[in-house]
Amino acid sequence: MNPVPTASAGLRRELADRLRSTGAVKSDQWYEAFAAVPREAFVRAFAVGTQHGPVHLTPEDPRRLSTVYSDDSLLTRFDAAGVPTSSSTLPTLMALMLEALDVADGNRVLEVATGTGCNAALLSHRVGDGNVTTIEVDPELARAAERRLARAGYRPTVLAGDGRAGHPDGGPYDRLIATCGFTGIPPAWLEQMTPGGIIVCPVGGGVVRLVVQKDGTAAGAFLPDAAFFMPVRGIGENGTTPVPPPLPDNCSSRPCYVEPADLLDDGIHFLLNLAVPRAMTRFIHDAAGEVAAVNMWQPDGAWAELRHGIARQAGPRRILDAVETAIIAYEAAGRPRRERYRLRVDAGRQWVSVADSDGPTWELGRPHGRPLGRGLPAERPAAAAVTGGR
Structure with a gap:
């Protein structure tokens, strides 16, 4: 040597x-x-x-x-x-x-x-x-x-x-x-x-x-520690970060129990990367520097904006529906840390679940992020429960 x-x-x-x-x-x-x-x-x-x-x-x-x-x-x-x-x-x-x-x-x-x-x-x-x-x-x-x-x-x-x-x-x-x-x-x-x-x-x-x-x-x-790496690239891919698409014309709107700032929570951010894979996120700040809105989009054209408790969505799936469902599960499981999540790979399928929990299991690779298996609570909790009272 x-x-x-x-x-x-x-x-x-x-x-x-x-x-x-x-x-x-x-x-x-x-x-x-x-x-x-x-x-x-x-x-x-x-x-x-x-x-x-x-x-x-x-x-x-x-x-x-x-x-x-x-x-x-x-x-x-x-x-x-x-x-x-x-x-x-x-x-x-x-x-x-x-x-x-x-x-x-x-x-x-x-x-x-x-x-x-x-x-x-x-x-x-x-x-x-x-x-x-x-x-x-x-x-x-x-x-x-x-x-x-x-x-x-x-x-x-x-x-x-x-x-x-x-x-x-x-x-x-x-x-x-x-x-x-x-x-x-x-x-x-x-x-x-x-x-x-x-x-x-x-x-x-x-x-x-x-x-x-x-x-x-x-x-x-x-592992218990956060880790943010540049995404894997394939042959010929230049790794350039996608830019948000323009606002679609055919948006649906509904009230949403999630607030934009909730997505800054590290535990929620970690879960959403698993439950809503390949989603890009952009936070929009007001004049005081506070998070006023968030845009989310996926490569296939799914698009969402959360602002003032209103979810606007368009495209092949409703991103914020998956986000809201994941956050409800996160709260019901006691706001688990990373080390409580387990991944299993079997016959080409991959599931993430929370250990010692009756919450849902997410299959990686499902772009809509819909949970599989064990169901969620039948009724949606109040806003304070969803956001953890923050």
Whole structure:
């Protein structure tokens, strides 16, 4: 292995110490990986997001090295509109996901979404280059990551392709980790895993940890921490964030018990990412900076606006009906935290449910978000109950 840069050795050790002190890093093996892998070798020019927009740092900026070893996501690529399309994940989240992967010596690991290559370097340090395969949909990013990895002394297998298909030629895998956002688990992954293998993947606004069974099914719970990743892209997709469609002419209107600000609640936001997948959301603020309305839309033309207790909807389904139903279920289940949600994958179908609850089960991939199985309360609760009295 080639020697890694030494200028940041102290900063790397300080970062590893911080990650261990917060509990993000628990094992000595991952502590040593974070202390050894030079993050600056994988990010040159980058930006850090602030409330006033991204702050860009060049390689010559004196703040660069200290920022690299802060606990921040580093934005490394933007589209023509200035929207980030690639980044280096904040170290705390990287550590939490790697610990959840529960790797052992000799495990074969598939990583989906190479990005800068930093996470692949950590995996290579832990289990060895020959046991790591990483896939990046953007050929240019894949080539750049492979060069960075080689310069830092790591030589995993780096492929350009659609990670949703996995890489069957390199399997079977004992572990699979994804570092981009999904609305469900690609079925091809399960076919390439060993029995007892573990998948760690961002789904919605969280990260799920699944254990694959001998019969090809998988099940597991979400980690307790929030996680917001750039969405997975397919071949030829540029990752540009969709813009809201124009106001439809054929809207229906009805009173709604949900208030726009309710959708800012982290627990509600997490559930809605599962119950109403692929929905885009835009909040509209009044002159005082308060949330006055929210627009939601889906790629197939479903559209909704919630303003002053009135739901306006159009398109092939009623988005706010699904939102309201999900929030009622959320309140009835006692406002569950992420770790109470479980995901099961069986015969190509995927369900999310709340553990120890008689509430509904949502099937991922259903764009209308209608719950399955166990029913909701027959009567709609009063407004204060739906919004939690906020």
